[in-house]
Amino acid sequence: MATNFDNYFKSAFTVDNVIFGFDEGDLKVLLIKRGEEPHIGEWALPGYFVKTDEDLDAAAKRVLSELTGLTNVYLEQVHTFGSVNRHAFGRVITISYFSLIKIDNYTIQPSSIALQAQWHTVNDLQHLAFDHDAILESCLQRLKWLVKTRPVGFELLPPKFTLTELQHLYEAILRCPLDKRNFRKKILSMNLLVDCDETQEGVAHRPAKLYKFDRKRYNKLVDQGFNFELKETPTKKKRAAELS
Amino acid sequence: MATNFDNYFKSAFTVDNVIFGFDEGDLKVLLIKRGEEPHIGEWALPGYFVKTDEDLDAAAKRVLSELTGLTNVYLEQVHTFGSVNRHAFGRVITISYFSLIKIDNYTIQPSSIALQAQWHTVNDLQHLAFDHDAILESCLQRLKWLVKTRPVGFELLPPKFTLTELQHLYEAILRCPLDKRNFRKKILSMNLLVDCDETQEGVAHRPAKLYKFDRKRYNKLVDQGFNFELKETPTKKKRAAELS
DNA sequence: GTTAGTTAGTGCATTTTTTACACTAATTAC
DNA sequence: GTAATTAGTGTAAAAAATGCACTAACTAAC
Numbered sequence: 001m002a003t004n005f006d007n008y009f010k011s012a013f014t015v016d017n018v019i020f021g022f023d024e025g026d027l028k029v030l031l032i033k034r035g036e037e038p039h040i041g042e043w044a045l046p047g048y049f050v051k052t053d054e055d056l057d058a059a060a061k062r063v064l065s066e067l068t069g070l071t072n073v074y075l076e077q078v079h080t081f082g083s084v085n086r087h088a089f090g091r092v093i094t095i096s097y098f099s100l101i102k103i104d105n106y107t108i109q110p111s112s113i114a115l116q117a118q119w120h121t122v123n124d125l126q127h128l129a130f131d132h133d134a135i136l137e138s139c140l141q142r143l144k145w146l147v148k149t150r151p152v153g154f155e156l157l158p159p160k161f162t163l164t165e166l167q168h169l170y171e172a173i174l175r176c177p178l179d180k181r182n183f184r185k186k187i188l189s190m191n192l193l194v195d196c197d198e199t200q201e202g203v204a205h206r207p208a209k210l211y212k213f214d215r216k217r218y219n220k221l222v223d224q225g226f227n228f229e230l231k232e233t234p235t236k237k238k239r240a241a242e243l244s
Numbered sequence: 245m246a247t248n249f250d251n252y253f254k255s256a257f258t259v260d261n262v263i264f265g266f267d268e269g270d271l272k273v274l275l276i277k278r279g280e281e282p283h284i285g286e287w288a289l290p291g292y293f294v295k296t297d298e299d300l301d302a303a304a305k306r307v308l309s310e311l312t313g314l315t316n317v318y319l320e321q322v323h324t325f326g327s328v329n330r331h332a333f334g335r336v337i338t339i340s341y342f343s344l345i346k347i348d349n350y351t352i353q354p355s356s357i358a359l360q361a362q363w364h365t366v367n368d369l370q371h372l373a374f375d376h377d378a379i380l381e382s383c384l385q386r387l388k389w390l391v392k393t394r395p396v397g398f399e400l401l402p403p404k405f406t407l408t409e410l411q412h413l414y415e416a417i418l419r420c421p422l423d424k425r426n427f428r429k430k431i432l433s434m435n436l437l438v439d440c441d442e443t444q445e446g447v448a449h450r451p452a453k454l455y456k457f458d459r460k461r462y463n464k465l466v467d468q469g470f471n472f473e474l475k476e477t478p479t480k481k482k483r484a485a486e487l488s
Numbered sequence: 489g490t491t492a493g494t495t496a497g498t499g500c501a502t503t504t505t506t507t508a509c510a511c512t513a514a515t516t517a518c
Numbered sequence: 519g520t521a522a523t524t525a526g527t528g529t530a531a532a533a534a535a536t537g538c539a540c541t542a543a544c545t546a547a548c
Binding site: 005007008009010011012013049050051052053054055056077079080082083084089090091093095 | 326
Binding site for chain 3: 423425426430443447448449450451475
């Protein structure tokens with residue numbers, strides 16, 4: 001084993017952010033068009049080098065902000081990718097972070113090495129730069145798990161939403177149809193939603209009630225041992241759909 | 245943003261392995277006594293620098309083998325720790341890996357910078373070198389989750405084991421008592437265990453039946469959509485215990 | 489203002505799963 | 519053979535999950 005440590009201190013690391021949003025029934029991810037080598041001109045996750053005197057979490061926030069203008073976004077580490085040849089400039093491993101945001105609350109402002117920053121529908125993506133396809137995929141898995149075990153779906157919806165919107169969100173992420181009555185029963189029985197006493201406006205059909213997520217109540221329940229849990233329900237319909 | 249990339253290529257990364265075992269009813273973790281600065285003489289997770297031309301997973305395996313003599317161990321990445329000042333020699337982030345092994349199957353052979361390599365009871369640990377306390381803790385969380393969602397408990401037991409041993413394993417990891425009858429019913433109903441038609445020997449009481457885990461059957465069931473799932477069952481007894 | 493179109497919203501019966509709980513069986517040590 | 523120790527077992531009650539189809543409220547078009 002080497003005793004000259006200098007040889008080890010020749011690597012770099014980056015952070016890559018996988019920011020999910022939800023719009024028009026589709027799960028979206030925020031991508032930038034790169035204005036710098038390597039992979040110039042390609043679509044990629046918003047990421048960049050971590051400074052040598054900067055914590056990883058802080059770097060993820062800074063980089064996201066510099067490339068897309070997004071600030072005050074909660075980021076969570078997911079996985080580290082470190083294949084030897086994943087970067088053309090040398091040994092660069094990357095730590096991926098992910099987040100869920102309400103698209104409407106933020107204005108995307110590409111800058112720095114980002115020529116553009118845009119929401120892309122996850123189901124309809126081209127190949128991304130570097131190994132970002134794999135990074136995105138691992139974050140999708142994380143999202144799927146998270147949405148079943150924590151009430152994070154609300155992060156992707158406007159503050160006031162209908163139960164149908166919420167159901168569609170879950171269906172988009174879990175990629176399986178859910179039974180309307182059972183979904184509503186389950187969600188409402190958790191007592192995490194507050195009826196806003198308002199209804200949708202401007203729709204050409206019976207307007208739905210609006211609800212909001214009661215975070216205080218959730219925190220209280222968690223303290224009491226409550227565990228948010230939602231199963232994928234592989235209903236008959238689902239199995240039938242899978243066969244076709 | 246810097247355009248001179250050289251500044252970024254001055255960091256190093258290490259891997260740290262959290263190897264769990266189970267013995268005499270206790271969850272154990274494999275530690276080394278360090279024979280190199282920094283933190284010379286302290287107990288630490290078996291970890292070392294990743295070579296610049298080496299994949300992370302491969303590095304984890306190599307380092308584990310060099311320090312403890314363990315080979316052929318399945319390792320899984322858990323989390324990356326990267327506080328600016330976590331290492332005295334410069335900017336060093338570390339990627340943690342974890343594994344479950346059957347203690348009896350392996351001989352520990354400390355070498356390289358490891359003065360000693362020993363199993364330590366998790367519940368009874370001193371402070372570890374670097375930020376290894378936090379790394380261990382995050383792996384314990386991972387283990388807790390894994391044990392509930394995958395049949396990995398068997399990795400920690402000898403090939404043939406009794407249901408009581410299995411239950412004690414779960415209780416040690418989940419840190420909660422389980423109901424004997426319900427535990428057995430649940431486990432047996434999954435049809436993942438094969439009765440070996442043998443019983444314990446050398447015990448001063450009614451000998452228990454031995455079972456082994458049927459991995460083929462598990463894989464087959466998974467293909468059919470089976471999902472291993474075991475809940476923490478906060479029984480009355482547990483709540484009572486928590487109050488005291 | 490009647491009709492067609494669209495989505496919202498609701499209940500119940502059945503099945504499955506979970507829970508709580510206490511005694512008998514088999515063995516060894518003395 | 520008696521005491522000590524752990525293995526092993528069943529059931530009833532409660533809770534949760536499942537499958538399923540109609541009515542309600544609103545708009546748009548005529």
